[in-house]
Amino acid sequence: xxxxxxxxxxxxxxxxxxxxxxxxxxxxxxxxxxxxxxxxxxxxxxxxxxxxxxxxxxxxxxxxxxxxxxxxxxxxxxxxxxxxxxxxxxxxxxxxxxxxxxxxxxxxxxxxxxxxxxxxxxxxxxxxxxxxxxxxxxxxxxxxxxxxxxxxxxxxxxxxxxxxxxxxxxxxxxxxxxxxxxxxxxxxxxxxxxxxxxxxxxxxxxxxxxxxxxxxxxxxxxxxxxxxxxxxxxxxxxxxxxxxxxxxxxxxxxxxxxxxxxxxxxxxxxxxxxxxxxxxxxxxxxxxxxxxxxxxxxxxxxxxxxxxxxxxxxxxxxxxxxxxxxxxxxxxxxxxxxxxxxxxxxxxxxxxxxxxxxxxxxxxxxxxxxxxxxxxxxxxxxxxxxxxxxxxxxxxxxxxxxx
Amino acid sequence: xxxxxxxxxxxxxxxxxxxxxxxxxxxxxxxxxxxxxxxxxxxxxxxxxxxxxxxxxxxxxxxxxxxxxxxxxxxxxxxxxxxxxxxxxxxxxxxxxxxxxxxxxxxxxxxxxxxxxxxxxxxxxxxxxxxxxxxxxxxxxxxxxxxxxxxxxxxxxxxxxxxxxxxxxxxxxxxxxxxxxxxxxxxxxxxxxxxxxxxxxxxxxxxxxxxxxxxxxxxxxxxxxxxxxxxxxxxxxxxxxxxxxxxxxxxxxxxxxxxxxxxxxxxxxxxxxxxxxxxxxxxxxxxxxxxxxxxxxxxxxxxxxxxxxxxxxxxxxxxxxxxx
Numbered sequence: 001x002x003x004x005x006x007x008x009x010x011x012x013x014x015x016x017x018x019x020x021x022x023x024x025x026x027x028x029x030x031x032x033x034x035x036x037x038x039x040x041x042x043x044x045x046x047x048x049x050x051x052x053x054x055x056x057x058x059x060x061x062x063x064x065x066x067x068x069x070x071x072x073x074x075x076x077x078x079x080x081x082x083x084x085x086x087x088x089x090x091x092x093x094x095x096x097x098x099x100x101x102x103x104x105x106x107x108x109x110x111x112x113x114x115x116x117x118x119x120x121x122x123x124x125x126x127x128x129x130x131x132x133x134x135x136x137x138x139x140x141x142x143x144x145x146x147x148x149x150x151x152x153x154x155x156x157x158x159x160x161x162x163x164x165x166x167x168x169x170x171x172x173x174x175x176x177x178x179x180x181x182x183x184x185x186x187x188x189x190x191x192x193x194x195x196x197x198x199x200x201x202x203x204x205x206x207x208x209x210x211x212x213x214x215x216x217x218x219x220x221x222x223x224x225x226x227x228x229x230x231x232x233x234x235x236x237x238x239x240x241x242x243x244x245x246x247x248x249x250x251x252x253x254x255x256x257x258x259x260x261x262x263x264x265x266x267x268x269x270x271x272x273x274x275x276x277x278x279x280x281x282x283x284x285x286x287x288x289x290x291x292x293x294x295x296x297x298x299x300x301x302x303x304x305x306x307x308x309x310x311x312x313x314x315x316x317x318x319x320x321x322x323x324x325x326x327x328x329x330x331x332x333x334x335x336x337x338x339x340x341x342x343x344x345x346x347x348x349x350x351x352x353x354x355x356x357x358x359x360x361x362x363x364x365x366x367x368x369x370x371x372x373x374x375x376x377x378x379x380x381x382x383x384x385x386x387x388x389x390x391x392x393x394x395x396x397x398x399x400x401x402x403x
Numbered sequence: 404x405x406x407x408x409x410x411x412x413x414x415x416x417x418x419x420x421x422x423x424x425x426x427x428x429x430x431x432x433x434x435x436x437x438x439x440x441x442x443x444x445x446x447x448x449x450x451x452x453x454x455x456x457x458x459x460x461x462x463x464x465x466x467x468x469x470x471x472x473x474x475x476x477x478x479x480x481x482x483x484x485x486x487x488x489x490x491x492x493x494x495x496x497x498x499x500x501x502x503x504x505x506x507x508x509x510x511x512x513x514x515x516x517x518x519x520x521x522x523x524x525x526x527x528x529x530x531x532x533x534x535x536x537x538x539x540x541x542x543x544x545x546x547x548x549x550x551x552x553x554x555x556x557x558x559x560x561x562x563x564x565x566x567x568x569x570x571x572x573x574x575x576x577x578x579x580x581x582x583x584x585x586x587x588x589x590x591x592x593x594x595x596x597x598x599x600x601x602x603x604x605x606x607x608x609x610x611x612x613x614x615x616x617x618x619x620x621x622x623x624x625x626x627x628x629x630x631x632x633x634x635x636x637x638x639x640x641x642x643x644x645x646x647x648x649x650x651x652x653x654x655x656x657x658x659x660x661x662x663x664x665x666x667x668x669x670x671x672x673x674x675x676x677x678x679x680x681x682x683x684x685x686x687x688x689x690x691x692x693x694x695x696x697x698x699x700x701x702x703x704x705x706x707x708x709x710x711x712x713x714x715x716x717x718x719x720x721x722x723x724x725x726x727x
Contacts, residue, residue: 087638184537
């Protein structure tokens with residue numbers, strides 16, 4: 001009988017420890033005279049952990065800004081939680097950030113599925129969800145239904161179209177295309193754009209195979225695609241799956257012209273691929289890649305390297321995800337500045353939908369952050385790049401990526 | 404002998420007081436704890452009392468959760484009415500799972516149920532038009548949500564979810580208490596301790612083994628339904644294999660399958676990852692420090708708990724695997 005009482009006492013104690021009183025609400029949640037609290041969620045652990053660089057890079061940039069006086073006299077307190085790329089954990093994290101930590105806004109939440117899962121909730125409670133690290137077209141398009149949400153990355157659908165156009169322009173007659181895509185909203189978004197870009201030449205696609213984002217391996221998918229006799233291989237995959245696609249193509253002795261989507265094109269990842277297969281691969285870029293010779297002596301990448309060294313312990317200076325995060329944070333700081341001293345959530349949404357930023361040092365020259373209340377694709381211009389002897393080489397001019 | 408009613412009364416009192424002292428977010432976290440609590444109750448009936456190991460209670464939760472989500476999102480069924488339906492569907496599948504379990508025991512049964520837990524997320528992704536694939540189903544703001552996500556009876560949404568989950572949790576606890584004290588529970592324990600002796604005493608062992616699976620899965624189904632209502636979102640990743648493992652761990656940590664320890668197990672599942680999350684990072688990109696320390700704490704608990712319980716049982720002079 002003592003046992004039951006002890007159990008209950010222990011349970012009650014644990015509950016008591018778990019309870020931390022909520023901060024008293026002020027006029028605008030998350031804003032005090034000296035701080036702005038901003039929250040985020042992303043895969044700090046698990047299969048997609050490489051993308052954590054976005055949050056770490058942003059965190060580094062905010063710390064850099066704080067060391068220089070912050071924004072309009074307020075320091076940014078950036079709080080990001082781990083969701084392991086599991087959308088239900090993203091939901092829980094966002095609940096905690098809004099209901100317990102009283103964040104002013106959500107910023108840079110990573111992943112298409114996670115952002116889809118939190119969108120209804122964040123909009124119902126009216127918390128700005130800005131510059132989400134996803135390029136799903138829906139985040140820019142459905143602003144009437146979800147006025148508090150805006151993405152950041154170039155729209156996936158347009159990215160798919162750009163690869164299609166490049167294929168038509170360079171090998172429109174003989175291309176036989178095999179596509180590997182992630183079977184969720186992100187992968188299907190890229191694929192739909194790719195099909196649209198091919199237009200009447202859609203029959204050039206000889207095989208498409210999807211894989212499940214929680215699968216362990218894409219070996220059988222790659223074998224199936226190779227067996228289709230394709231000479232062009234579009235990899236619309238993320239993280240380790242993209243690396244596996246290169247590795248298995250190499251193992252099978254398949255030498256197609258490869259196109260790899262932006263989210264798997266970081267140099268730090270590409271360098272892990274078998275180089276004989278990766279050579280000549282085509283992708284897009286919008287943020288500066290420190291490993292690209294053209295940007296080696298660039299002021300923006302130099303600043304990024306300083307920030308990594310000073311504020312991101314253990315960060316790899318050539319990690320493109322870090323730079324992407326800094327680019328997003330730069331735009332965020334711009335928007336916060338434009339929102340003025342009297343910071344409100346409405347004011348922030350007004351600022352992020354009136355962006356006109358041409359001086360973001362982390363973006364490729366010519367790529368501007370431009371939004372209006374009815375055009376919510378912050379990065380809507382990109383450049384093509386080709387992988388050559390262990391680094392990317394941009395080619396062609398900056399082109400529009402407007403959906 | 405009055406200790407149990409007193410303990411129960413105290414527990415209910417704590418449950419009533421908690422939402423007043425905790426903030427909104429902790430309240431909804433405890434609602435999730437309530438869902439785990441119910442699933443562990445189910446597992447206590449199956450593993451603790453009928454002696455059958457299940458590594459697929461996460462999958463039964465998924466069945467309940469998806470039943471609720473699909474009914475709410477696509478068939479305009481109000482969330483409250485989906486709970487009994489979820490119990491029925493999960494219970495039915497539990498009965499089916501119980502049939503092969505008749506021929507399997509110990510490790511083999513563990514492996515077979517593990518198989519169910521492995522296969523289920525894949526099945527959920529396969530029938531995409533039905534289950535939303537890997538994107539899952541969002542329930543937030545659906546008109547079938549009671550209170551549309553803002554709450555009822557002057558409660559906030561999170562308080563409402565807490566009240567809903569724990570009211571059902573307390574009722575199911577009483578149900579489990581009664582079931583295990585009655586003929587059903589005695590028969591289960593008889594079958595667990597010696598199938599031969601049970602059969603000789605006229606206990607239909609096949610019937611009780613299958614029934615245990617069904618009842619237990621129905622509990623998990625309710626837990627899954629409440630989980631879906633609480634989080635307002637389901638995806639195949641919501642119910643991974645780890646969940647099934649954690650539930651079993653929760654049942655074991657909660658006094659080796661006694662329903663009185665279920666609260667402790669449920670709290671462990673919810674809060675241990677957070678608590679160990681404060682430890683410093685020790686490894687790199689994969690698995691993560693949380694997983695490492697979570698494992699470490701569990702190993703330590705497994706070593707220390709039996710000692711503590713033996714001590715407690717020596718004090719109260721009763722065996723800890725005794726009465727429910």
